[in-house]
Amino acid sequence: MMEILSYINLILNGLLLGGLFALTAFGLSVLAGIMRVINIAHGDFAILAAYLSLTIMNSFGMDPFLSLVFVAPIMFAVGYFFQKFTINRVLAMGANQVVLVTFALSIVIQNLLLLIFTADARSLITPYLLTNIELFGLNPSPRYAVGFISALIVFGLIFIFFKKTYLGKAMRAVPFDPEAAKMIGIKSEVIYNYAAGLALLVVAIAGVLLGLAFTFYPDTGPMYVLLSFGVVVMGGLGSLKGTLIGGFILGEALVLGGFFFGSRFQLMFCYLVILAILYLRPRGLFGGKV
Amino acid sequence: MELKSRYIYIVILLAVLTSLPLWVGGFLRDALILFFLYLAAAEVWGFMAKHAGIVSLGQQIFIGVGGYTTAVLSMYFGIPMYASVIISGLLGAGLAGLLSFPLLRLRGVYFAIGTFLAAEVIRLAFSGWEFVGAGKGLIFRDAYGIPTTIIYYPALALAVISIFLVYLLYHSKLGFGLRSIGADEDVACGLGVNTFVCKATCFILASLITTLVGAVNVIHHTYLHPTSAFSISWTVNFLFVAVIGGVGTIVGPIIGSALFVAFGYLFAQYLGLSLLLEGLIVLAILIALPQGVWSAISRKLKLNLKPPL
Amino acid sequence: MDMKMPISAAAITKMHAIIMAVVIIIAAVGASASYYLTLRPGAPEYIKIGWPAPLTGTLAGFAETTPWMAQQVEDYVNNKLGGIYLSEYGKKIPIKIIIRDTKSDPDLAATIAAELITKDNVDIMLALYSPAMTNPISAQCEKYGVPCIVSQTILLSWLMGAPYEWSYAIGLAEPDFAILFFDLFDSMGDKVNKKVAMINADDPDGRGFSESIKIVAKARGYTLIDAGLVPYGAADYSSYIYNWKSSGADILTGNMLFVDFATLWRQCNELGYKPKIVAMSRALLFPSWVEAIGGELPNGLIGYTWWSPFHPYKSSITGQTASQLVEAWEAHSGKQWTPVLGLTHAVLEVAIDAVKRAGSLDKTKIRDALAETNLNTIAGPVNFKAPLTPQQQARYRPFENLMKYKDHYVVVSPVAIQWVKGSKWPWEMQVIYNWESPEIPETAKMFLLS
DSSP: OHHHHHHHHHHHHHHHHHHHHHHHHHHHHHHHHHHOOOOTTHHHHHHHHHHHHHHHHHHHOOOHHHHHHHHHHHHHHHHHHHIIIIIHHHHTTOHHHHHHHHHHHHHHHHHHHHHHHOSOOBOOOOGGGSOOOOBTTBOOOHHHHHHHHHHHHHHHHHHHHHHHSHHHHHHHHTTTOHHHHHHTTOOHHHHHHHHHHHHHHHHHHHHHHHHHHSOBOTTOHHHHHHHHHHHHHHHOTTOHHHHHHHHHHHHHHHHHHHHHHOGGGHHHHHHHHHHHHHHHOTTTTTOOOO | OHHHHHHHHHHHHHHHHHHHHHHSOHHHHHHHHHHHHHHHHHHHHHHHHHHSOOOOSOTHHHHHHHHHHHHHHHHHSOOOHHHHHHHHHHHHHHHHHHHHHHHTTSOHHHHHHHHHHHHHHHHHHHHTOGGGTGGGOEEOGGGGGOOHHHHHHHHHHHHHHHHHHHHHHHHSHHHHHHHHHHHOHHHHHHTTOOHHHHHHHHHHHHHHHHHHHHHHHHHHHOEEOHHHHTOHHHHHHHHHHHHHHOTTOSHHHHHHHHHHHHHHHHHTTSTTTHHHHHHHHHHHHHHHOTTOHHHHHHHHTTOOOOTTO | OGGGSOOOHHHHHHHHHHHHHHHHHHHHHHHHHHHHHHOOOSSOSOEEEEEEEOOSSTTHHHHTTHHHHHHHHHHIIIIISOSEEETTTTEEEOEEEEEEEOTTOHHHHHHHHHHHHHTSOOSEEEEESSHHHHHHHHHHHHHHTOOEEEEEEEHHHHHTTOSOSSEEEEEEOHHHHHHHHHHHHHTTGGGSOSEEEEEEESSHHHHHHHHHHHHHHHHTTOEEEEEEEEOTTOOOOHHHHHHHHHHTOSEEEEEOOHHHHHHHHHHHHHTTOOOSEEEEESTTSSHHHHHTTOTTTTTTOEEEESOOTTSOOBOTTTOOBHHHHHHHHHHHHSSOOOTHHHHHHHHHHHHHHHHHHHTSOOHHHHHHHHHTOEEEETTEEEETTSOOOHHHHHHHTTOHHHHHTGGGEEEOOOEEEEEEEOSSSSEEEEEEEOTTOTTSOOOSOOOOOO
16 A cells, blocks of 8 residues: 555656646746747756745745746846847857757856856745645655646646737747748748746746755756756647646656666656657657658 | 969969978977868868758767777777778768658758757767766777877878868769759759768768767877767857858858867966856957858958858 | 869869968967977976866866865965975975866866876876766876875775776775675664665665665675665655565665765655664755755754864874864855865875875886875875785775775775764764764764654
8 A cells, every 4th residue: 555655756757847847847938939040048047037036035034935036037038138139149050059049048147146146055945835735545746746736737838828918929920931021911930939938937936946856056047958958848838738748747757767777767768768769759749840 | 484483382282281390390280280180070060050051969979989989999999090090080081871761761950950850869979878988988098109299190181172072062963963952952852863872971071070080089189988079069160150151152160160179278267267268259240241151251352262161 | 972063273273271370370380389388308307296186067066176276275285384305306395286177077077187198298197076087087097107196086996997006096995885884884783774775876886785685784784675776867766665564674875876865855855754773875965955955854864974174183294183174265255164174185195195204206116105195184094005804804805906906096084974963064064973983073963863
C-alpha cells in the first residue's frame, strides 16, 4: 500500500512540476512559434522577473504573488520595447543574428543582476509554501502545485485570447503568411512587439513561480533555457497544447527517469526522451507545417 | 595577369604569417593561435549557417571530442601527438556522420535545439565517464613541453585550410546544391538535389575542422573539463566571430576573430564588468551593423566582391 | 564556372590595397610587440603577482572578496612597509597585484594565465577557487615555468595533474570531511541510529566525498542508503526521499551545490522526511546560501568550515587577527563574512613571504623559496615540508597522489559548524566540533533537529 502510494506521489509531483515547466516554456513557445527565432535570454528574463519581485517584496513587504501586479506589466514593457528596438532590427538579417543578440542580452542581464544584487543566492520562498501537505496519504509539493495551478489558469486565458480577440488571431495568422497578413493590413512588426510583450508577461509569472520553488542567483537563467526549448520542440512550434503537454512529459521524464535509472542518468534520460520524440516526429507532437 | 598578381599577394601574406612566430613575442603568438583557431571553426560554421541553412548549436560536441580524443590517445595509449590529432579528426568526422542520421531529419529551430540537446547528452556522458577523468577533468601533461612556436603552425594551417575549404565548397557542385537548400529546402528537393547527402557532407566537413580545432586547443591549453569542453559557449563564440564579421563571407570571420580575441584580453581588465561590456558591445555592433562589420565595410568601399568573400 | 568570371580592375586594386594594408598592420604590430617584449629593464619596477579570478560567472561568489583583499594588502605593503626588500637589488620594491577576470570559464582562465605570464611577465601566480580555476591556471604555470600558489581547492582533483614542479597548494582533502562528519555522528552515541542517507553531486567534489563516505561508513558499521550521484539542477528528488523516509535514516549527508541542496531540503520537508542530523559538505559554506533555503529550514543544519573569525590566527603581513579581518570586510562591504576570506588573504602572505626570502625575482629562486615556506598565516601554519600527522597518514593512505606528492601541498583542517539564528545576521555559524585543531574554540553545543 505504502509502495503504491509513493509511486502515485511520484507521478503526481512529476505532473505538478510539468505544469511549472510548461509555464516556463510558454514565453519561448510564443516567440519561436510566431517569429521562428531562438531566444537564448529566455531564462534570464525569468530570473530578472524574480529579482524584480524580490526587490518589491523587500522594499514594500509585499507577497511575491501580489508583486506580479507590478512585475508583469514591467516585463510586458521590457518585451515590447526590446522587440521593437532590437530584435525587429536584426530579424530580417536572419536567425543567426537573433541568436547572437539574445545571447548578448543574456550576458548583459546576468551581469547587471550581478552588479546590483551580487552573487548571493536568493529565494522568494514564503513560509506558507514550506508546509507539509497530506492529502489522501499523498504529499503534493505546495511549491509545485502553485506552479501547476497557475499554469492551467494562464494557459486557459491565453487560449481564450488567441481564439477570441483580434490581436490574438492576428498573432496566430502572421507566422503562416506574413505577406498575406500584410495585405489585410496587419503589420507584422507591430504584432511581433505585442507578442514579445505577451511572452515576457508570462515569463514574469513563471519567473516568480520559479523563484518561489527554487533558489536563484544571477547565473541561474541558462539552466531553464534548455529545458524550456526541450518542452517547446517536443510539443511543436506554435502549438499551445503542445507546450503544455511537452511540459508534462518533461516533468514525468525527470521524476521517473530519476526513479528508474538513478540520479546520474536523470537529466540524460530527459534529453534522450526529447530527442527520441523529435526523431519520430521532426516537427514535434503537435507542430504543423513549418 | 591580374589574377596572377592576386596570388602573389596571397603567397606573400602566407609567407609573412608563416615566419611570424620567429620574430613575434610570446603573448602575440598566444593571441594569434587563438585567432586562427576561432577563425577556422567560425569560417565553416558561418558557411554552414548561411549557405546551407544548417544552424548548429552543437559544434561544442566536436571541440570536446577532438580535445578528449587527442589527450586520451597520446596520454593513455602512447600514440604520437600529431597522429592523435589526425585520428581525433577522423573520429569527429565519423561522429558527425552518425549524428547526421537522426539530426538532419530536423530543420531550422528544431535542428538547432536538437544539436544543443545532443551536445548536452554527450557532455553528461563524459561527466560520468571515469576513464576520461569524469567530472574531475583531464590535465594533458604531455603537452606542457610543446611551445607555442610549434602550436602556431597547426593553428595557422587549420585557418588556411578552413578558408580554402569554404571557398572551394562555395564554388563546387555540392556548394550549389547546399545554396539551393539554404534558399528553400523543399524546392531543392524538387529540383532533384539529394538534400540529405549534401547537408551531411557539409556537416561532416565542418565538424572535421571543428574537431581539429578542439584537438589543437587542448594541446595549447593543456586542460579539459567536460563542462567547459562541451559548453555551448564554444558555439556561441563561433557564432559571435561569424556574425560580427559578416556571416557567410570569408573575410568577415577574420575581422570577427580578431575582435573576439582582442575583446577577451581587453575586457578581462575591467574587474566585474568584463562580461557586461562584452554583451553591450555585441548588442551595439549588431544594432548598428546587423549584417556584420565586413559587409558594412565592403558596401561602403563599394568593393563589389564575389559572394563567398 | 564561377571561377572564370572576369573581375573588375577596380575591385582588384582595392583588393591589393587591402591585402597590403593587412600585411603592413600585422608586420607593424608584430615588430613593435616583439621590440617591447624583448626590452627588459635592469631593476624591476614592481614585484608582479598575477591573479586570474572568477569575478563574474557561476563562481563569482567565491571571488567576491578578491579585489578588496588585493587592494588592502597592496596598499599596506607599498605605503606602510615601502615595498618588499629584495637582496639582489639591495632595495625595497613595491608589489603590484594584477587581477584579471576569468568569467568562471576554465578555458579563459588558461588564456588569461598565459597572458599574465607572457605579456605582463608576472613573477608569481595565484590560482584559487575550485578545481575549474586552479587546474587550468596551474597547468599554464607548469607549462611556462612560473611559481604558482594554489588554494581554496580540492587537493585530490588538483593532484590529478601531478607531478607538479612549480605549483604548491594550500587546500582541502576530501577524506577529511567524511571522517570529520562520522566522528561527529559517533559522538552522538545512541541518540541517532546508524542509518545514513546520502546524496552527492556528479562532479569531482561529489565523487570524492561519496568515495570517502563509503569507506568510512563501512569501517564504522553504518548502513548507507545512497541516492547516488546527481547532476546539477535536478528539480525533483522525491524518489530518493521516499526511500530514505521508509528506511528511517536518522542522518542525511552528502556533497551538493547549494542550489540543489536547497531544493532537496525543501522537498524533504514537504514529504515529511525528518532526519535528526543533516551534515552537508559544500552546500552550507556561505550565509547567503543558507538564508536562501528559506523560512526556518536552515536552523541546525551542519556543515564544515576551514576558516572563521574564531580561528586564533593572525596575518603575517598586517598583523590583523581573523576577527579583525572579518570586521574590516563587513565594514567595507556591509555584507556578512564568508570562509573564503581567510585563504584569500593567506595566499598573498605566502606569495610575499616567498619573494622576500628569495630576495630575487628569478622564478627558480622564488619557486625554491616557496617550497621552503614555513609561515604562520591568518589561515593557520603553512609548511610544505612538514610531514603528515599519523591520523592524516591513516586517512590518506588509500589515495596514492596524496601520499606521493606531500611536498606540494598543505591541508587545512576543517571544523564542523552548525547554522543557528544570529544576532547581527539572519544566520550565523557556530563551531560545534574542533576535531583535530584543539586551538580553535568550540563556540556552541550541537543540537539534534528532532
